[in-house]
Amino acid sequence: MARYNFKDIEPKWQAAWDQRGAFRVTEDVGRPKYYVLEMFPYPSGRLHVGHMRNYTIGDVLARFKRAQGFNVLHPMGWDAFGLPAENAARDNRVHPAKWTFENIATMRSQLKLMGLAYDWDREIATCAPEYYRHEQKFFLDFLNAGLAYRRESWVNWDPVENTVLANEQVIDGRGWRSGAPVERRLLNQWFLRITAFADELLEAIGRLDRWPDKVRLMQENWIGRSTGLRFRFTVEQSDGTPHSDVEVFSTRPDTLFGASFLALSPYHPLTARLAAESPSLQTFVEMCGRIGTSEEAIETAEKHGFDTGLVARHPLDSNRTVPVFVANFVLMEYGTGAIFGCPGHDQRDLDFARKYGLSVVPVVLPPDADAIGFTIGTEAYTGPGRMINSEFLNGLDVEAAKAAVCTRLEATGHGERIVQYRLRDWGVSRQRYWGCPVPVMYRADGTMVPVPEDQLPVLLPEDVDWDQPGNPLDTHPTWKFTTCPETGQPAVRETDTFDTFFESSWYFARFTSPHASARGFDRAAADYWLPVDQYIGGVEHAVLHLLYSRFFMRALKQCGYTDVEEPFAGLMTQGMVTHETFRDANGTWLYPEEVEERDGRLVKRRDERPVIVGRLEKMSKSKKNVVGLEQTVDTYGADTTRFMLLSDSPPDRDVEWSNAGIDGAWRFLNRVFRMVTESPIALPAVGTPCPEYLSEPAKTVRRQVHKTIVAITDDFQRFHLNKAVARVRELANALADLDGHADGAGWVLREGLETLVCLMAPMTPHVCEELWQALGHTDLLVDTPWPKPDVTLTAEERVTVAVQVNGKLRTTVSLPVDCDEANARTAAMNDPIVARTLQDRPIRKVIVVPNRIVNIVA
RNA sequence: GCGGGCGUGGCGGAAUGGCAGACGCACCGGACUUAAAAUCCGGUUCCCUUUUGGGAGUGCGGGUUCGACCCCCGCCGCCCGCACCA
Numbered sequence: 028m029a030r031y032n033f034k035d036i037e038p039k040w041q042a043a044w045d046q047r048g049a050f051r052v053t054e055d056v057g058r059p060k061y062y063v064l065e066m067f068p069y070p071s072g073r074l075h076v077g078h079m080r081n082y083t084i085g086d087v088l089a090r091f092k093r094a095q096g097f098n099v100l101h102p103m104g105w106d107a108f109g110l111p112a113e114n115a116a117r118d119n120r121v122h123p124a125k126w127t128f129e130n131i132a133t134m135r136s137q138l139k140l141m142g143l144a145y146d147w148d149r150e151i152a153t154c155a156p157e158y159y160r161h162e163q164k165f166f167l168d169f170l171n172a173g174l175a176y177r178r179e180s181w182v183n184w185d186p187v188e189n190t191v192l193a194n195e196q197v198i199d200g201r202g203w204r205s206g207a208p209v210e211r212r213l214l215n216q217w218f219l220r221i222t223a224f225a226d227e228l229l230e231a232i233g234r235l236d237r238w239p240d241k242v243r244l245m246q247e248n249w250i251g252r253s254t255g256l257r258f259r260f261t262v263e264q265s266d267g268t269p270h271s272d273v274e275v276f277s278t279r280p281d282t283l284f285g286a287s288f289l290a291l292s293p294y295h296p297l298t299a300r301l302a303a304e305s306p307s308l309q310t311f312v313e314m315c316g317r318i319g320t321s322e323e324a325i326e327t328a329e330k331h332g333f334d335t336g337l338v339a340r341h342p343l344d345s346n347r348t349v350p351v352f353v354a355n356f357v358l359m360e361y362g363t364g365a366i367f368g369c370p371g372h373d374q375r376d377l378d379f380a381r382k383y384g385l386s387v388v389p390v391v392l393p394p395d396a397d398a399i400g401f402t403i404g405t406e407a408y409t410g411p412g413r414m415i416n417s418e419f420l421n422g423l424d425v426e427a428a429k430a431a432v433c434t435r436l437e438a439t440g441h442g443e444r445i446v447q448y449r450l451r452d453w454g455v456s457r458q459r460y461w462g463c464p465v466p467v468m469y470r471a472d473g474t475m476v477p478v479p480e481d482q483l484p485v486l487l488p489e490d491v492d493w494d495q496p497g498n499p500l501d502t503h504p505t506w507k508f509t510t511c512p513e514t515g516q517p518a519v520r521e522t523d524t525f526d527t528f529f530e531s532s533w534y535f536a537r538f539t540s541p542h543a544s545a546r547g548f549d550r551a552a553a554d555y556w557l558p559v560d561q562y563i564g565g566v567e568h569a570v571l572h573l574l575y576s577r578f579f580m581r582a583l584k585q586c587g588y589t590d591v592e593e594p595f596a597g598l599m600t601q602g603m604v605t606h607e608t609f610r611d612a613n614g615t616w617l618y619p620e621e622v623e624e625r626d627g628r629l630v631k632r633r634d635e636r637p638v639i640v641g642r643l644e645k646m647s648k649s650k651k652n653v654v655g656l657e658q659t660v661d662t663y664g665a666d667t668t669r670f671m672l673l674s675d676s677p678p679d680r681d682v683e684w685s686n687a688g689i690d691g692a693w694r695f696l697n698r699v700f701r702m703v704t705e706s707p708i709a710l711p712a713v714g715t716p717c718p719e720y721l722s723e724p725a726k727t728v729r730r731q732v733h734k735t736i737v738a739i740t741d742d743f744q745r746f747h748l749n750k751a752v753a754r755v756r757e758l759a760n761a762l763a764d765l766d767g768h769a770d771g772a773g774w775v776l777r778e779g780l781e782t783l784v785c786l787m788a789p790m791t792p793h794v795c796e797e798l799w800q801a802l803g804h805t806d807l808l809v810d811t812p813w814p815k816p817d818v819t820l821t822a823e824e825r826v827t828v829a830v831q832v833n834g835k836l837r838t839t840v841s842l843p844v845d846c847d848e849a850n851a852r853t854a855a856m857n858d859p860i861v862a863r864t865l866q867d868r869p870i871r872k873v874i875v876v877p878n879r880i881v882n883i884v885a
Numbered sequence: 886g887c888g889g890g891c892g893u894g895g896c897g898g899a900a901u902g903g904c905a906g907a908c909g910c911a912c913c914g915g916a917c918u919u920a921a922a923a924u925c926c927g928g929u930u931c932c933c934u935u936u937u938g939g940g941a942g943u944g945c946g947g948g949u950u951c952g953a954c955c956c957c958c959g960c961c962g963c964c965c966g967c968a969c970c971a
Contacts, residue, residue, distance in 0.1 A: 241889060241966080275971080278971065279971080356971095357971080566965085569966080674910095675898065675908090688910070691910060692909095694924095753898090757907075834950090838904095876952095
């Protein structure tokens with residue numbers, strides 16, 4: 028049986044598209060635009076089949092929209108700054124640039140193998156000075172606009188990677204890449220003021236209606252808006268001498284009469300002052316620093332407190348005081364770094380109070396509880412209710428009590444209502460070489476001076492000594508020494524580089540005009556193309572990259588670069604490609620090709636020892652469950668690989684890569700190939716008009732052809748790509764079953780095959796192009812418009828209607844479409860099976876849903 | 886702990902108030918072949934029945950409805966995100 032020769036076909040059509048410039052685009056106001064973007068890859072080495080799902084999904088959409096007449100921008104580039112290049116430099120003495128560009132060359136050729144419809148003229152690499160120089164200008168603009176600032180702050184220090192991590196890069200107290208326990212260090216850091224947009228970023232989430240709910244929710248939680256009262260306690264020494272004021276923040280000011288302690292963060296300024304005179308407090312603070320980063324402590328969340336001996340006077344009752352503690356669970360980074368504890372109505376405060384023997388006074392009575400016997404046991408009550416034990420608040424509900432306390436304390440000048448966010452400003456400083464230099468310098472007296480715009484870009488030095496530990500920019504013999512443009516005196520450059528999320532926060536804008544040299548992007552081009560209509564990538568970027576990009580566009584807007592605020596109108600988060608994992612008896616991971624089946628059991632090819640099959644996991648180099656791209660394309664071709672990645676699972680769920688699956692895809696493409704090239708039914712010439720008479724079987728198939736156009740168009744629009752695959756197969760089955768003797772069969776088969784090829788083209792473009800030619804066409808399929816369904820054909824004349832008796836299916840009847848209820852009812856009642864089932868029971872009711880169902884209730 | 890998602894044949898999944906299991910994988914049987922591969926045809930949720938047919942069935946328990954995989958209430962299980970955020 029002949030097999031189609033993808034090895035000739037695929038390069039041939041790739042060259043034809045290339046020569047045609049099929050995917051090169053420019054702005055064209057005469058056509059609707061559509062911007063499809065897949066999250067660009069970090070050039071880490073080689074791609075495997077698991078990486079290709081993302082690009083295949085995007086390619087289907089790009090080709091589909093293009094066929095529909097949209098002016099489609101579909102670019103590709105490289106997120107090229109990052110730590111692995113620097114690690115490679117240290118390990119292998121290869122310059123990060125060389126390593127990166129070699130990887131890019133490899134991965135570009137891999138992508139080209141797949142026939143992806145990219146406009147390669149727009150390719151960018153973020154490590155190129157033509158790219159990162161614009162970030163330095165953005166940064167200076169941000170600085171002017173007050174959106175960038177420098178401050179000394181506690182940072183998460185990764186001791187293995189010798190760098191600072193963003194809060195987002197710390198997972199369970201460990202570095203997201205190294206897995207090493209994170210330490211606290213105080214450093215001067217650059218920040219971008221993302222919190223200035225907190226409310227706007229939060230509010231606009233509601234309008235991102237083509238984003239998954241899950242991602243929107245994650246961003247909402249990340250921003251974490253809460254409203255409450257910030258107010259002041261006066262702290263005194265135990266003898267009543269005033270000591271200082273402490274501000275706290277609370278979302279539950281209604282529970283203020285239930286307060287039984289004040290707690291300060293170990294990093295609160297007052298704690299520092301007290302610790303200076305108290306070695307035991309000093310020891311306590313140091314202990315908090317240690318357990319704060321250990322995984323165990325975070326999981327068990329044991330609460331520790333240190334009684335300072337000070338007391339705080341109650342702001343609503345000057346006769347009352349509560350003790351002041353330093354407690355490990357109070358975060359300096361949120362609110363004011365100090366809280367009042369109300370154990371009755373906050374679980375964490377309750378745990379603390381029980382441990383240190385503090386009073387627990389309930390102040391909110393649950394609606395169904397009895398005021399006399401109500402006490403708090405081991406669980407705090409956080410629900411609604413009426414106030415008790417709270418003087419002037421007694422009897423109010425929780426919301427009214429909140430308002431009353433806020434009003435009272437605002438009136439006395441003790442506090443104010445504020446909005447508080449969980450979101451922190453974005454720390455962008457990294458003590459790394461392979462990133463964009465921060466374009467500022469410092470004079471001898473420490474004054475910061477921005478690098479003048481006419482001195483941009485600040486380029487990375489190329490000669491770097493990788494034998495020295497720490498930041499190569501800092502240890503470079505000459506690079507950082509310069510002169511102040513204002514005074515002419517010696518100055519030193521900032522040796523930090525930007526977090527690499529900086530690059531990915533605007534690359535989608537750069538793609539709209541990648542050769543713009545004056546500014547990062549051409550405003551007219553960006554205004555034409557943005558926002559990205561459909562963005563596709565992994566859910567792991569749900570918060571970081573996507574939130575930073577949303578912020579970045581707003582910051583650029585504020586600096587006059589664009590009017591676009593939301594970079595991504597539509598977002599699809601695709602699932603992973605998984606594969607079985609294999610290990611030998613020692614627990615060492617094995618590659619799939621190291622495993623073979625012997626007598627129904629899996630054994631290691633080399634020594635025939637048994638193999639342990641693990642669970643399905645995301646394809647990754649570390650677990651060795653990867654399938655190479657080249658070997659798959661070499662065996663099956665790009666189209667089969669693409670078809671496999673689209674089959675079976677919906678794009679937002681995981682898909683399992685299996686040999687059986689790819690064989691199935693391969694068989695199907697061969698079958699379609701033979702249906703065209705070895706058709707047993709003679710096909711009329713291209714363009715032959717439809718014969719006047721079509722037999723019923725031919726009409727039926729033709730109807731399915733047009734219905735399939737409607738269905739697949741809808742499937743593509745809604746990302747139901749697995750369903751589109753199923754429908755393509757159904758159509759192929761129907762065409763294969765067409766009776767060649769039926770009148771009009773040849774004509775209908777031609778129409779059906781042409782339609783099938785057009786509908787499959789976004790998924791398997793090379794073989795479809797070949798078949799389009801085999802069908803007698805001389806133009807390129809890639810230039811052929813999306814098929815138009817003839818809706819007069821899709822209407823059925825008769826329809827099969829289900830007949831239920833008491834809601835249970837008994838039979839079906841064939842009825843004319845839209846037949847009236849009385850006739851439907853009669854037809855159903857006259858059916859012998861219905862009559863037998865009913866016997867002589869009286870009929871109580873008949874429900875008729877036209878063209879669907881008749882339900883007889885007896 | 887909080888938030889979200891998911892649960893359907895041996896497997897991936899389809900059907901989102903109206904014929905459960907489309908389409909595929911796997912498996913079984915048949916044709917072709919010296920044989921195998923490939924290909925083509927047929928079968929395949931479970932139980933009862935020779936058949937016609939009948940019964941059960943979408944994690945479990947209730948409810949709404951003429952009718953529920955689908956909506957509501959309560960459980961169970963798995964997965965993901967956040968996690969001392971006052």
